[in-house]
Structure formats: structure tokens, C-alpha cells
């Protein structure tokens with residue numbers, strides 16, 4: 001190793017068109033971070049290939065020279081997954097952005113990894129179809145990044161995560177071989193390796209083509225907005241809807257701080273004095289939706305909602321959702337910086353967890369807004385801070401770390417959809433004992449024996465965990481000793 | 487009925503004994519899928535049926551956690567009592583079947599395209615691996631991207647990577663009513679009509695097609711059924727839920743033939759040049775074929791359409807049963823076997839030869 005930037009650039013300029021190779025310091029800066037901007041590193045070089053063949057060439061070379069490779073899609077990731085390696089190549093897939101085929105009969109689309117999430121639904125629309133997973137970042141994030149993070153969205157409760165909506169992935173291995181996993185049928189031969197690849201955060205191979213499932217656009221969608229005076233009652237209403245056998249297309253919750261921020265930002269029509277709101281969407285045929293939305297309305301009222309409104313028309317429905325989909329940037333206007341967390345908890349722990357987050361917020365002296373994929377238990381606490389204030393970033397990170405450990409303690413997980421990346425690498429130690437971590441490393445080694453793909457991300461070394469444990473288990477005491485362990 | 491029991495410690499010591507004796511083990515739940523997979527040599531049996539019982543079930547969380555040896559029937563009864571179901575409609579075949587076996591075999595029933603498969607619904611596992619380690623992956627929540635998704639890798643692995651001590655599975659509300667309609671058309675017209683109904687988001691939950699009989703199952707009220715019937719010009723069938731259960735468990739007459747039964751998984755619209763009749767489910771995505779053609783011929787036909795073929799029942803079971811893999815992918819599979827079962831303890835050769 002130890003190759004310098006100039007000679008590496010010369011090597012790649014021999015291999016690729018000159019506009020694919022970025023190596024001047026000032027041009028490298030835009031690539032120094034992803035959506036988690038608190039972490040920054042300048043890569044040795046950035047490559048922006050146009051074709052799969054070029055990706056293969058790059059990987060073959062890096063494999064021979066043992067140069068680390070970090071994949072980058074649109075760079076909207078929130079866990080530092082695409083944070084560059086200082087001695088490595090940052091390989092952007094953004095130019096592989098073609099929709100290869102829409103097969104309307106089988107409801108499949110074959111796309112390149114750089115295609116934006118929303119562009120798939122746009123291409124499918126003329127056929128009356130759409131791509132269900134809809135992360136709030138869908139205008140910008142790429143399908144390759146979605147596969148790498150197993151991205152979710154507000155419609156996952158009913159339609160599943162990326163994992164449930166991708167049937168086939170073509171991967172380039174670290175030594176440059178092109179392999180296809182999964183099939184265009186409903187299952188593939190052998191072990192289901194697609195399950196490992198989805199959500200593998202660029203650690204097992206480079207995704208260069210994806211076949212996604214498309215769904216028929218429902219005849220009608222309708223949303224109910226319910227206002228609550230108490231967050232815990234809102235949480236119980238969520239359980240009640242599900243207990244009554246309804247599987248909403250979306251079921252989202254926002255607390256007072258986030259709903260006020262969203263209201264100020266996009267004028268969604270939210271009741272700003274509510275402690276929490278729930279957005280519950282149902283979809284299907286005209287009759288089904290009419291019937292179901294009335295049931296939802298009644299259940300919400302019976303569970304203690306102060307007020308339930310249904311969208312008058314499509315414009316109002318879109319406005320209700322715009323508030324939720326813009327919640328992050330909206331909250332972002334409340335403070336110079338915000339830190340977005342991503343834990344998942346069993347729904348029945350919601351009240352307890354929100355109360356404890358409130359207490360932590362007081363302890364750390366940092367406000368926290370909560371946005372919640374309530375239907376599937378995925379919590380996004382947004383911690384507000386100011387990085388210009390000495391020590392505040394560290395405080396925000398410690399607060400965030402405590403929230404994640406709380407999620408594990410109540411039987412949940414440290415990340416529902418944003419991935420571990422570099423951000424939650426310490427909390428992985430709280431979630432997994434050594435044998436599980438060893439297994440993860442061994443699985444990686446099967447695909448990438450020299451640890452060249454996104455090294456140092458997603459799975460902590462056992463040594464790191466030992467150090468983190470020593471830091472966190474003060475005098476042999478675990479955090480949250482009062483909670484039952486799962 | 488035997489009692490609920492956590493046998494993880496006993497099973498763990500059986501693994502350690504087998505390791506010490508350098509022997510291998512044939513994992514058996516209830517034995518309902520003994521016919522499936524490659525023929526195994528003489529081996530000690532590791533009986534997993536005693537490790538049974540529902541560990542937790544909270545209907546509002548839409549999750550059930552049960553020990554691997556829990557009978558499917560017991561799980562389905564518990565879910566039924568709460569108006570819920572296992573959405574992948576697992577086949578029972580001989581009325582037995584355990585939840586661990588259902589996940590390990592990875593097979594789904596008629597509801598598959600609309601309800602999902604074992605891998606889609608599996609949320610977490612407690613695994614006993616080939617070194618006798620007990621590890622947990624995934625969990626009981628719907629969304630979890632911490633670490634590689636080891637749990638789902640176990641679905642369809644045919645018990646070759648470890649013992650599923652416990653599984654957590656997503657469950658769904660069970661439709662209040664389901665009805666069967668006959669699609670009285672020639673097969674091609676029926677296929678395109680069903681396609682059109684799916685495009686119209688009609689509440690289809692199963693499809694069946696063989697020769698001149700085509701049927702679909704719909705989850706809707708009787709009133710709505712009437713609307714659908716007249717819209718597409720379909721007749722209501724006298725067939726009850728029993729029919730779909732017989733299809734799921736291969737109890738229909740079609741499945742009683744002594745020939746080799748092939749399971750073909752394909753894109754629904756893929757054409758196949760075959761003279762033998764295929765029974766189709768999943769609106770064409772799953773096709774059952776009785777044929778004595780050479781395996782290579784069938785596999786080639788299917789592979790050319792991007793699908794894969796499993797020699798499901800009967801015939802010579804000493805060669806390839808599951809579809810042969812690309813050599814590099816077979817290598818990855820071997821590598822993973824070495825991670826979870828380095829001494830080749832579990833079901834050697836049942837899935838693929840030398841694996």
C-alpha cells in the first residue's frame with residue numbers, strides 16, 4: 001500500500017475516461033461525507049464510472065493492489081456508510097443511472113444502481129404501477145444505496161422493506177467477477193444469498209443492477225389525521241388499529257415538537273397544540289377504502305383521539321404527507337444542527353421509551369423531536385444541538401448512544417433502516433455478543449477475504465467492543481439496569 | 487400431547503458429542519419433508535421435535551416466537567384464535583410439520599405471491615451452530631438492519647447451517663372471508679384475465695390452473711364478490727377452503743402420480759415448451775410438472791427463462807435435486823457452510839452434494 005494520489009490517478013486515467021477520475025483536492029471535498037456530515041474524510045481518489053465494465057476494471061485493479069473501496073450512491077445515507085477511506089477509492093455509482101426495462105406484464109423493473117428511488121415509480125406510472133418502498137429521501141437516494149441499506153419508507157408496514165421488493169441483484173465481487181443473485185421468479189436456487197446482500201452496506205460487493213417488484217397503483221388512497229393530547233394514548237391507538245385486523249398502508253406518528261416544526265415549514269394543516277398526531281393511510285378499491293377509513297376513524301376516536309380528520313381531496317392528502325416527509329429538514333430549522341437516530345422497538349414499549357427519551361433530553365440539556373414509523377416500531381428521535389458550542393456534538397452523540405442502547409434493552413434494535421455505518425458501530429457491541437460479531441466477520445470474509453470493501457464499517461472488531469465495554473459498563477453496571485433484558 | 491420444553495442445552499450437548507465423535511447428524515422436526523432433498527447416507531438422527539412451545543405471541547405486535555419443534559398445527563391454532571395467520575401458508579404435507587422445518591425448507595403455499603415467503607416473514611432466530619454455539623440474529627421487530635441478515639439466510643437452507651432453536655415470525659390478520667371463483671376460459675385467456683385482475687388490485691390470494699380448470703381465491707365480503715363476479719364474468723365455485731388446503735399439501739389427485747415431480751419457479755409469463763400438463767400456482771410463478779424427461783433437459787428449459795427447477799418428489803435422489811449453481815456462487819455457499827458448520831455436522835449432502 002501507500003500509493004500516492006498522483007500515481008494512482010495516473011493508473012486510473014489509463015483505464016477510464018478522464019472525466020471519471022477525480023483527484024484534485026478541491027474537487028474531492030464534495031465527497032468527504034454522506035448525509036451524516038459530522039464525520040468527514042477526504043478519499044485518496046473518487047471514481048465515477050459510466051459502465052459496469054469500468055466498475056469491474058476498477059475492482060480488479062484495487063483487488064490486485066489491495067486498495068480499499070468505498071461505494072457511494074447518492075450520498076444521502078445517515079450512518080456514514082459512504083464515508084470515504086483516506087487511503088482508498090470512493091467509487092460512485094451515480095452515473096450508472098439507466099432504467100433498463102419495465103416489464104409491465106410481470107410487474108418488474110430492471111434498473112441500474114444509480115437510478116433514484118422516485119424515478120422508478122415515475123417510469124412505472126404509465127403502466128399503472130409503482131415501486132413501493134418510499135424513503136423520505138426518495139427524490140434523491142439511489143436504488144443501489146437502498147439495497148445496500150435495506151431502506152424502508154412510510155409504506156413498509158403493508159408493502160415491506162427493500163428486501164421484500166427486490167427480486168434480483170447483480171453484484172461485482174471485490175475481484176471483479178459479475179454474479180447474479182435471486183431470480184425474476186418468486187425464489188431462486190440454493191441458499192438465499194440475496195438476504196445477505198440486501199442491507200450489507202457495501203461490505204460484500206458492488207451492486208450494479210437491480211430487479212425490483214412493481215405494484216399496481218391503488219385505485220384510491222385516503223389518510224386520516226388524528227390529534228392526541230397524550231403521546232402514550234397515541235401509542236395505544238396504534239396497537240388498537242392493528243388489533244382490529246387493519247393493516248394500514250402507512251401509520252406514522254409525530255410528537256409536538258416535530259409536528260410544529262413541520263407545520264411551520266410546509267403548512268401541512270397540523271393541529272399545533274396536539275401532544276402527538278397519527279397519520280393513518282389506507283389504500284385499495286373505492287369501496288374498500290371508504291369502508292376502512294370509517295373504521296379507522298372510529299377506532300382512533302374510541303382510543304382517545306381528540307380529533308380525527310380525513311383528507312378532503314388528493315391535495316390535502318399530499319399536504320398531510322408533506323409534513324411528515326419533510327419532518328427532518330423541518331426540525332433541522334429549529335437548531336443549527338440535528339442528529340437523527342433510528343432505533344426500532346416493540347410497539348408496546350413506545351410510551352415507556354418516549355418518556356425515558358424525554359428524561360434523557362432534560363439530563364443532556366438538548367431538545368429532542370420524535371418522528372416515528374409507528375406501524376413498524378421504527379423511531380427517529382432528532383436531537384437538536386449546535387456544533388459550534390464546545391462539546392455539544394459529543395453530548396448529542398452520547399445522548400443518541402443512550403437512546404439506541406435503550407432500544408436494545410426493551411427488545412428492539414439500534415437501527416431500523418439507516419444502517420450501522422460508522423455511526424452506530426459502538427452500539428453494535430451493545431446489541432451483539434462476541435460469537436455473533438465473529439460470525440458477521442466470517443461472513444464478510446467469504447465475500448471479501450482481504451477486507452477491502454468499506455473496511456471498518458458496520459461490524460465492530462472485538463477489540464473495539466472490549467474498549468467500548470470498558471468505557472460504558474461503569475463499575476460492572478449495565479445501563480438501564482431497571483429494565484428486563486431480552 | 488407433549489409439553490412445552492426448552493431443550494437447547496440438551497441439543498447443544500448432542501452437538502458437542504457429535505463433534506467429539508466426528509459424526510454427522512440428520513436433523514428431523516416431524517419428518518413431514520423427509521422426501522425432500524437429496525438422499526442421505528446412514529446417519530444419527532437429531533430429533534428436534536421435543537424442543538417445542540410458543541415462547542411469546544402478542545397479536546398487536548404481529549409477531550409470534552416459537553421453538554423450532556413446535557407443530558405448525560399448534561401455531562396455526564393459536565393464531566386462528568386471534569384472527570391471525572402465518573401469511574406464507576406453509577404446506578403440512580402429511581398433516582404434521584414443525585415451524586422449524588417449515589422455515590428450513592423454505593416452502594410456501596398458494597398465498598405466497600400475496601402473503602410472502604418464509605424468508606420474507608422471518609424476523610429473528612436463535613441458532614445452534616455446528617460448533618455448538620447458541621447465537622441470536624434479528625429479533626422480534628419488523629425493521630432491523632443491524633448486522634448481516636443471518637436469520638433470513640436460514641430460510642430454505644434445509645438445515646445445513648444449524649439448528650433453529652427459536653424463530654420469530656411476522657404474522658398478519660387473517661381475511662374474514664375467502665371465496666373461490668372459477669375462471670371459465672381457455673388457459674391462456676384465463677392467465678391474462680387473472681393478470682388483469684391483479685393489475686386492478688383485486689384481492690386475489692391464490693390461483694390454480696390445470697388443463698381446463700382455472701380458479702382463484704379472493705379475500706373479500708360476499709357482497710364485493712358479487713361485484714367482482716359480474717365485472718369479470720366469473721362463476722362462483724362450490725369449491726371450499728378445503729380445495730386450497732389440498733393444493734397446499736399436495737393431496738389433489740394430480741399429485742398422486744408415481745412419476746418424478748418437478749417444481750419449477752419462473753417469471754409468471756415465461757413460456758415453456760412442454761407437452762406434459764403443468765399445474766400452475768402463483769399466477770404462473772410456480773409450476774408443478776410430472777415428467778420422466780432427463781433432468782438436464784428440464785433444467786435447461788427453465789434456466790433459459792431465468793427460472794430454476796427442483797426435483798421435488800420421486801426419481802433418483804442421489805444426484806442434483808436442487809438446481810445446480812454458478813460455480814462461484816457454489817463457492818460462496820461452501821464458504822458460508824464453513825462459517826456455520828465447519829465440521830460438516832448438519833444434513834451433509836441433503837441440499838447439494840459435498841455440502
Ligand SMILES: Cc1cc2nc3c(=O)[nH]c(=O)nc-3n(C[C@H](O)[C@H](O)[C@H](O)COP(=O)(O)OP(=O)(O)OC[C@H]3O[C@@H](n4cnc5c(N)ncnc54)[C@H](O)[C@@H]3O)c2cc1C
Pocket residue numbers: 034035070071072073074075076077078080081082093113134135136137140141142143144145146147148149150151152153154201202203205206207208328329417418454
Ligand atoms: C432527509 C433524509 C430522509 C431519509 N429518510 C429515510 C427513510 O425514510 N428511510 C430510509 O430507509 N432511509 C432514509 N434516509 C437515509 C438514506 O436516504 C437511505 O439510507 C438511502 O438508502 C441511501 O441511499 P444513497 O443512494 O444515498 O446511498 P449512500 O448514502 O451513497 O450509501 C449508503 C451505503 O450504501 C453503500 N452503497 C451505495 N451504493 C452502493 C452500491 N451500488 N453497491 C454497494 N453498496 C452501495 C455505501 O457504501 C454506503 O454504505 C434518509 C436520508 C435523508 C437525508
